Amino acid sequence: MSSQLAPVGLADLQRPVRARLERVPQELHRIVEADFGLIAQVNSHLFQMQGKMFRPTLLLLADEATGAGDPRAITLAAVIELIHVATLVHDDSVDHSVLRRGMPTINSLFSHQVSVIMGDYLYSRAVIELVQLDDLAPLRVLSRVTNEMTVGEMRQLLAHEPMEFTEESYDLLIQAKTASLLSGACEVGALRASPGERTALRRYGEALGMAFQIVDDLLDYVGDPNITGKPTGSDLREHKVTLPLIAALPRMDASSRAAVETLMETAEPADGQIAEVVAAVAEAGGLDYARERALRLAQQADGELDALPPTPARDALRAAITYVVDRRR
Amino acid sequence: MSSQLAPVGLADLQRPVRARLERVPQELHRIVEADFGLIAQVNSHLFQMQGKMFRPTLLLLADEATGAGDPRAITLAAVIELIHVATLVHDDSVDHSVLRRGMPTINSLFSHQVSVIMGDYLYSRAVIELVQLDDLAPLRVLSRVTNEMTVGEMRQLLAHEPMEFTEESYDLLIQAKTASLLSGACEVGALRASPGERTALRRYGEALGMAFQIVDDLLDYVGDPNITGKPTGSDLREHKVTLPLIAALPRMDASSRAAVETLMETAEPADGQIAEVVAAVAEAGGLDYARERALRLAQQADGELDALPPTPARDALRAAITYVVDRRR
DSSP: OOOSSOOOOHHHHHGGGHHHHTTHHHHHHHHHOOSSHHHHHHHHHHHHTOOOOHHHHHHHHHHHHTTOOOTTHHHHHHHHHHHHHHHHHHHHHHHTOOEETTEEOHHHHSOHHHHHHHHHHHHHHHHHHHHHTTOHHHHHHHHHHHHHHHHHHHHHHTTTOTTTOOHHHHHHHHIIIIIHHHHHHHHHHTTTSOHHHHHHHHHHHHHHHHHHHHHHHHHHHHOOHHHHSSOTTHHHHTTOOOHHHHHHGGGSOHHHHHHHHHHHHOSSOOHHHHHHHHHHHHHTTHHHHHHHHHHHHHHHHHHHGGGSOOOHHHHHHHHHHHHHHHOOO | OOOSSOOOOHHHHHGGGHHHHTTHHHHHHHHHOOSSHHHHHHHHHHHHTOOOOHHHHHHHHHHHHTTOOOTTHHHHHHHHHHHHHHHHHHHHHHHTOOEETTEEOHHHHSOHHHHHHHHHHHHHHHHHHHHHTTOHHHHHHHHHHHHHHHHHHHHHHTTTOTTTOOHHHHHHHHIIIIIHHHHHHHHHHTTTSOHHHHHHHHHHHHHHHHHHHHHHHHHHHHOOHHHHSSOTTHHHHTTOOOHHHHHHGGGSOHHHHHHHHHHHHOSSOOHHHHHHHHHHHHHTTHHHHHHHHHHHHHHHHHHHGGGSOOOHHHHHHHHHHHHHHHOOO
16 A cells, blocks of 8 residues: 555564563463363464464553553453454354464364364453453453454354445444454553543554454455465455445446356356456445545544654554555555 | 152252242343344344253352342353353354254354354353453353363363273363353352352352263263153264263273274264163163262262251252252253
8 A cells, every 4th residue: 555654564663562572472371371282282383373463562552652551561462462363263263264374274273173162262261361460441341342353253244245235334344353452452551541541542443453454355455465375356255345345336337246246146256257356346446445444544543642642652553553554464 | 860859840949049030031131132133133042042041040049048149140140141051052063063952053053153153252241241240259250160161172072082081081071061160150159158158159069060961971871862852872973982981991891892992983883883882881880880970979069068057048959969960851
């Protein structure tokens, strides 16, 4: 996506919290530790798949930017990542995904059964850890967030009807599925800040999260498969309706609309069929529309940060917006 | 199973808490309510499958027997049932079960995907409800219990090696899978009782829960299919190793042991093959052994109740032991 700024890497925005962030994986290990062999095995595979720690980064930056200095921040950052991983384990099982972060998923390496149980294991460990903090505040935020995420997953199951799935439904879907956890990470990092700062960070996370998901959905149309790691048009192949298509449909001519309908009715669409719809979506302005929405959300997120004092951590939260909007994968 | 007492029905032991118990389903409705169509649909199917409410009964009896009169007891009883239902939804999905309580399971009626997400939805609603009680005590017990149940499910996946699965592993399995939630129900019902009563009820629930699972596993060998609703030897057919087989194996002759090994290696064992192993297990005393263990656990549960004052609710908790040990399904 276009931007006037120099490219922002994850390392740039992690700089103000680098020292604490480096302690998160060890904290995660402690929380999920199990003496039962099979669970320990799955855990060790999950640790090899370790992701970009974007959510823990946001939580720690929110803590830093509000000067809260919450001594529980590293634990909370680990719990946020744990909830994220638990969700991915169930998602991969629900979607029958074979690869995640370039490695075999739990369902493909072990079994569907192990995935379902392991997701439950990880989530219940997260709740135990939150209970041990002896404070209901983080639990209040994160139990709501995890429930919203399940509603988002349910909405996702129904997002396969291009002629019926509206932008409003799409917004509800991405809010629940993606924005809620990013927003929760920011809010939990600001639990000890002033109510105004806490609200600003919650809203920042929400707008950032929605932009994040729109960019994700855009990359499915325009991304370089060598960088994203998945072929262009994967969502269309799985009959997933996302913003570019929703925005393009009303502006398409009859023959393009017919091509969309045919694709959606074809169990295994051919590459040419997918390429044709991708081109029609671009032609009808669907990609531009989605890009503009992502940029508007980015501006909204940026505006929320004005409520915080100027610090390197606030700069990093700004940089996180650029990172989300400009990313290529 | 043999007993000197007259048969005890569920209604008998529910009598002291009948009025409050009748309010639990409505409370459950309130907690799981969803404005999203698909979730509401699954909920309404789950309500049609409503079970025996054994765990809410135990919770309310524990409250009554300790004179705690906790005003949150009905909500807590609904949450216990909700956690139980969430677990069943995932279990049925993991086991690919088609029927539950004589009705189609969520995975068979909707899909495997809906089951995984719905289990997560229900469990996160339970956590939200507990957080709203503004007290960490019930959460402390129930987060530990739900985590133990996932470990139990993992152990279950490995309980298919008759020559290696020991009675010790079996005990750990049934403690985690079944006894933990019954014990948790009793303990949460006694959160406002004295520490001594609370401990007694936790231990009562634990012994009762282990007896409950052993009787379940016995019924698989000796139950009347017309009453239990499933054919004799279902566990053997699924290569599940339970206490009767574990106890019988060391006392079997070489040819019976060989029959067991052959059955375990046969993907779809024939009825005759199963009947032969059932007979060999009985012959070697496996059923008697399991029955005796269940009765010993029943006595242990009974002994714990001496810590409580004599009340109709305590009598009902005693009756619950007889109910568990004597049940035919």
